[in-house]
Amino acid sequence: MAKVSISEAARLTGKSRTTLHRLIKTGELSTCAGARNSKMLDTSELIRVFGDISSPVHEQPFEQATEQRVTVPPAHNEQVVNSLKQEIEHLRTLVSAQESHIDSLKQSLHLLEHKKDVQQPLPPPVRWWQFWK
Template sequence: MAKVSISEAARLTGKSRTTLHRLIKTGELSTCAGVRNSKMIDISELIRVFGDISSTTVEQPEEQVSGQRVTVSYTANEQLVHSLKQEVEHLRTLVSAQESHIDSLKQSLHLLEHKKETALPVLPAGKWWQFWK
């Protein structure tokens, strides 16, 4: 018969994957190797353990998602986006203030370096000890 993955078997039987893994570990439910040695369960094995499977097997492409639900309202998302935009603006203001502060410090440093060059004392010509005479 057809073989299904553990997730698909959980969906078919209405049991959780954890329950199926526990039954596999205790030996009550047997598995077989599938593609790339993944655990697969034969549908006849599911019928043996759980009885008649009420839902019919409908094959869906793996990339198709079914049963999506919106868990967060749009207004909550809009509020979050608004608060994040405000935070970004605040951070931009802080960065701008820091950059202007850095520029002013650079100018101050440049002025201090310029004063050092011109403020060096000029010693009289001759030997240095003659300065004390």
């Protein structure tokens, strides 16, 4: 028979992966080695333990889809859109506040640089022989 992964076996049997791992640990379900020593389950072992297993559900090709289903009511979508718009407006306010703070910091830096240029020049150094005059 075919070998399947634990996740595939969980899907085929309708059991959780945790249940399958527990059964493997207790020895009620045996495994075999797959590629790269991964745990694989033989489908005959699944049938022995769980009885008849379901065949995998095949999805319909894209061309065969004939109808669309709306899973979320339109009112919920409007609420989400409105909350996102409010969040965007809040973020824009924060960005403009940061930009104005950056501008004020730039002005302060410019004033400090200008003040540094305006300071009095240092007097010439006193030579040791001029000290006694």
